[in-house]
Amino acid sequence: MDNVINLLPDNIANQIAAGEVIQRPASVIKELVENSIDAGATDIVIEIKQAGKTLIQVIDNGKGMAPMDARMAFERHATSKIKSADDLFALTTMGFRGEALASIAAVAQIVLQTRPHDAEMGTRVEIEGSKVIESSSVVCAPGANFAIKNLFFNIPARRKFLKADDTEFKHIITEVQRVATVHPEVQFTLVHNDQLVFKLRETSLKQRIIDLFGKRLVDILLSVDTATPLVNITGFVGRASASRKRGALQHFFVNGRYMRHTYFHRSVMNAYEGMIPPGDQPEYFIFLEVDPSSIDVNIHPTKTEIKFEAEGDISKILYSSVREVLMKGAAVPSINFEEDNPIDIPTFVPVDIRDMAEPPIISSRISSGGATSSVTASVAGADYTLDTLGELPQEFQLPDMSDWDEFYRNFEANRTSVERSSSAGAPRTITVGSSTLISSSLTPEVEEIPSSLNEIPELVIFGGYAFVSGEKDLRIIHLRRARAKIIYEEYMEAIGQESIISNRLLFPQLIDLGIKEAKLLEAHQTSLQSLGFDISEMGKNSYAINAIPYGMPAGNEADLLLEILEECNAMDKSSEEVVYHRLVSALTAYRMKHEDGYYTHTAVAQMISKINKSVGNLLAPGGKVIVSVMTPKELAKRFGE
Template identity: 30%
Template sequence: MNTIKLLPDLLVSQIAAGEVVERPASALKEILENSVDAGASEIAVHIFQGGTKLVRVSDNGAGISRDDLPLALARHATSKIDSLEDLQKVASLGFRGEALASIASVSRLRLASRGAEQKHAWRIEAEGGRLSEPEPAALAKGTTVEMHNLYFNTPARRKFLKTDGTEFSHCEEAFRRIALSRPDIAFTLQHNGTARHHLRAADTRRRIAAILGDEFSQTSIFIDEQAADLRLWGSAALPAYSRSSRDAQYFFVNGRFVRDKVIAHALREAYRDVLHLDRHPAFVLFLEMNAGSVDVNVHPTKTEVRFRDPRALHQFIFHTIDKALASPQSLSAASVSVPGAAGSRQETSSRAVFGQATGAPSYPRQSFMPLVPPVPAAGVAQPQSFYSTLFGSDTPGQKLSEVPQTPADFEKQDVPPLGFALGQLLGIYILSQNERGLLVVDMHAAHERILYEKLKTALDDHVLFTQPLLIPAIFQADSLDIATAEENRDILTELGFEIAMLSPTMLTVRSVPAALKDADVVKLARDVLREIHEFGASRVLTSRRNEMLSTMACHGAVRANRMLTIPEMNALLREMEATERSGQCNHGRPTWFEISLADLDKMFMRGR
């Protein structure tokens, strides 16, 4: 029978290192957190061979006294907590007191530090857990930690490390997270002697732009909401900047980068109605809350946390982001992609104004001249009453009769975010001009979003008006559709439909939602019945409600090759400006693109 015995201290430290020091990036994270906790205003990072050869972090923080240097490399020794009460409301990033000890057990570590009141610095070295005596060293201020030859004494662990490039990418990501969390600190990062990042102390927005780039900065909205002891602030990218991976998602709780299922689900739900298929949102968000309401002592790496009231937190995050993305004002601040703009960035900010682009000539403010006369375009054009029936007699703040028709009319009015219509392209796109340049609007996608939002609001307010059909629509149905219609009359009525059995093989549609009266009634009814019998009536009005309304809106939206007049196009643009989430259709695709005047100048090589 095997006997129980105590493990040697070195082996205990190496086991702990397996949890804390997964790779060089893990060690870098722990050392950077110590520098931040020390009150440093400047932190320099030097990495060689992806961090396997050397990771050096220098700061100008408070420093460590000579007598405390051996304790800094001892297990479970820390200056950041003293009691259980401190552990229940941790305010520092590092507090476990085992990071440096774990790193020292699997590397050759050198720690040099000088406190503010010390005459000179002191240095201590550790190799495989064995400590040297402190000795004098040259250091102006703060602390320098050098980690050499990671896993030199545990070659089995070293075999699992990836290439230098891969390991450096992980180190760079750890660096980005810390740099984003503390924009007031200046950071530098070098790899193999080459500078990769030089970040000066700045405000949050500038630090975000410096790390994630101007594209993210220009396509994001700034959020700052507070409720009770919760505050959520930072930048959330509009759906136009969606990503194919989660590489631009940064969430911080009380300054600590975390990955949490509750938070991830709330953010995913907030973006669900505006993102296309498998695209992922991008954000840099900071959550501030009472330290006693979150437990950060869940995992050795401290990236997982536990909340006292996760449900309330979920609702707060979801509603904050959902409200920000739904605001029609985001139209005027959105940045949208400009496919194929010669010599320009792929992402162009709609904040650009006339005459500010480099090398572009200055233009006076122009009056807006329609390309075509304000009469129905060639083809089967709809009368002006067509949009009156779709949107109501008036659009928000403007009647169809008041839509600008002549150059003088355009000059009298302020130019709205989506500008004024110029004409229609191939019966599919609306061309519009605003103060910044040319807009191309997918009229079907835009109208689809408008109807979708109207249906959601009407269903929520229980005022979904129905339109009786002058001639009921009759269609042949199978037994499953007939049974679904008979068994779910109340659900269909709530959705605005009156569908009845005409015979054992026929159904008749007597009324539909008023907003969809111009849709293909038979096809619309078939799709609604299919949704109900496929997913069940209860889910159709709960978890599948938005999918159902999206299907209904798609049927009612204007179709391609339907020619519109200038007033009808302008009515659609004004509706978009007043509609939540109108930058994307129900499937997450963009509803409009903007090409700035500067990009047009580049395409035609003006100003050269």
Template identity: 30%
Template sequence: MSKKVVKLDKLTINKIAAGEVIERPASVVKELVENSIDAQSSKITINIQEGGKKSVEVIDDGIGMESTDARLSINRHTTSKINNADDLFSIHSLGFRGEALASIVSVAQVEIITKTEESDLGIHLVIEGGEIVSDKQASAPKGTRISVKNLFFNVPVRRKFLKTTSTEINHITEYVTKLALANPSISFTLTHNGKDILTAPKGDLIAQITAIFGENIARACLPINKKENEYSVTGFITKPEFSRKSKDYLYIFVNGRSVTNKVISEAVSRGYGTAVPHNRYPIIFLYFDLPPNEVDVNVHPTKKEIRFSNEAKVYALIETAIRESLERSGLKLFETVIETRHKPTTLTSVGTKSHESEKKKLPVSISPRERPDYKIVKSKEQRIDKFLPTKDKNIELQEEGFERKKSIRILGIIKDTYIVAETQEGLFLCDQHAAHEKINYEKYIKQIKKKSVSIQQLLAPISVTLKPSEFEIIESIEENLKTFGFEIEVFGKNEILIRSIPSIMGVTIEFNVAKDMIDIFKTNVSEIKEKLDLEDLGFVKEIISIFAC
């Protein structure tokens, strides 16, 4: 028997809609802060409790709302940003769909206090599950304060899938960072459980970058500024040597809106060319402005996705702007290779008299470019571990089946990297770097299993300035990292000291390696915190790889 078609009630409709707009506490922060920006605020304060799961409070000094508008704003498809369908082709505000507040009040306990400059008193609304339970006048300053408590209190399935407090506050912090960068004329303050997490005072863009990311990145910034008709790209990029292992430092804004866009990302990559290695990403703060009717921001309820009417023009302008900025800084891109750096070599009759006679015929004075790129091993029988770094020569090789490979005929070493040898099976090529990495990995895993990781105290601790979202992550796993031999100490606001590393990784580390370590840690938080099988810990392999010879 078929079921009858019924019309859903208002609360159910809003709960379904909330599933698209409100995914987590960071979604609440996004929607409320964007409303504050659209309300012409000059100061915005965000107070978070327990990663936003307990409460999210946003306070601004914007234009506020009249009592009638405040009551109407909690209904779906009510907005002050647009009036009709034609306005969708010329959107100048961050919000416009009229869904945010309706979605929030349907799945949380919400309190709104707002007042305009012209009003003597403000209005105080209390809403639970989409219904107004209290409506009264209140004394309040100009602006709006919205408090959202117990998110998903009436949708327990959604609440169950919220992540840990540290994960949720990380998402919130990163989004507030993007909003602050997009609006340097507004002062932003973010607190978590009463502690200041991010403070971005009102000023120019470079001042915001300094406040959020520290002076090192601010000093490394190179300006970009290029305009073509009504299209313009401005902001800052950094030289390739400041590239990171993660994409977290790609900040892209289109008409003041933080976006993730494949066209722009590919244009940035093309602009840097081969200067940035594969799987590394530059630090950029890129602002692209174009006529509102040439970009569609109404693709998805979260407004993260956008479409351009002329993608080729966008791509070309951004690529050219980045390349020109790098070239002005003295960096030569796409250099033409006149000839190969190393001439090909042939290993024939190694160790024979004929080779010795050929060797004697070589000129007495050989230029570095003409010198052979391989070493001749005179002894016929050598243990392969003899050619690994000195500290690993005495490693006991106990793997099954390796016994017959302990003695092999070494033919030579190419470019101080590859060992060429002959075995019973045929030609054997060994990458010393990979071999060293494998040996260190196995030694490190054994130490972790025995809970006896050998630690090397750094004579000069490495100081690393983190952006606020990174700082929250690293601070949350500080104790967990000790299990793996890393001692990290919080040192001032958004700054840490790396005091020790596993001794298997050496006696010191470079600053760039320290940054890569941070990127690896923050992208593998769950692995570091949870007790997984050691063989499944991908981050251990990543760490070993950056310390290998």
């Protein structure tokens, strides 16, 4: 039998290793920047082109490398970080395996220029696909200068699967943010396509977080500082009132290394229990310092999953630390009775009711079609007109409140006839326990869900659902999903007709964005304008929200924009139709979140009418069913028949 097992050449082995270590341009930047940190750099410049696909250049002022080290650095498992197996369990550096540079060299073209601070000349090494093309002496600045060109040039299949530039650039910013956050003593500069993205100077930890993620964090971060023999916990957690449904900033670091840890995250969430609404996420930047021998970093190629020896005990300490900080942050502020300028508390002055201004007189003008109404209010000599939209019965008339006595007599006279009419088909209210059922018993005219109130055979509203009976089945309508469907289609129709309506703010809402959010806003500015946003730039990552889409709740403009930008962050390059679908779905979800969910009998009837006229399938924007049909046979099964 012939031998079939062969030893792979080094270049093939390096390409296989690169598949684990180097997944995209952001992976290259992470490895190079971590090497710069290990080399003691205090100033790191990152320059990229086409989101790192054609050029990644990392320049640092670290210790630099001698000629032999510059060559050896690209060999597999060549490292200055460890010398024995015991060193693996007491790591104090970011890198240690000696795989990163060899993996990068296997899939890219590299030019390295490096010089130690005490040397007069530096070294230039050029490598292509793991092969050394040139090695020579060169005049260069102390430190290291890595230029990575044409990533995956020799693996077309891998290069083909890289995402759009915007997506890859988002991943790059994320990786740089993680390293820059935990090293505020290091200056970072990021340049993309010859445009300065940011320049971070040496600063404090809190200021570095604010510089990276936005000034909105200034007033919501609470300091955490707990020292124990097992672990030291420092950092910041967000106030409970600042929790978010999505897009919350959540970062764990251990011994200067970013990590993901489900167990510790659960401990933090438990600390917020009872303080934030269900489904909300708090923001936190938590830094753990432990004995390096008590953790295992070498369990995942990206080194983001770390095993702790005393995981359970650390989790309990973390919970207690965060909970204590939150309780203190939620405490009622004390009053300083020695204040030089006491609070001015107004004194109650009795007012004769006869001296009070007369209440506003409200008159109405109802159009003959009954579709719209214009209400005019006169207050203190000024006239205000409010056009209210909605389908109103033609016979509907607003009472003349100027003649209260006549109105009251008419009310008493009409009350008896109204009560009689309720037995002849008008809606009646039935109370069961703490729930109210609003029912209407009318004769059915069509088999489909009726399109108006007068056509509904049996309508019962209960627990967020509407029950409509037909001759052959029972239709159950999920009211919130139906409402979401209507809102979604109204927005999409307005966008399609380029007739979107904006609510212009009386006073623009100022917002400071993080670096990533500012880039997202810049990339999606046109789409946001089509939705009804009007946003102007005020300075470095500072913006003014001048208008928001029609129907959005007032007072939460900044929160709304952050929600939409988070949806933009979750999108890869998609067709215009998909982009608008996802953004309008996010708008709809935000609007629904701020509605109380209470629907009157008339509102439900109008909702059913609109649902019958809706385009496409009866699914909510998220793809969930709006209407469920139950036959008499299915009902009989529930009763064991």
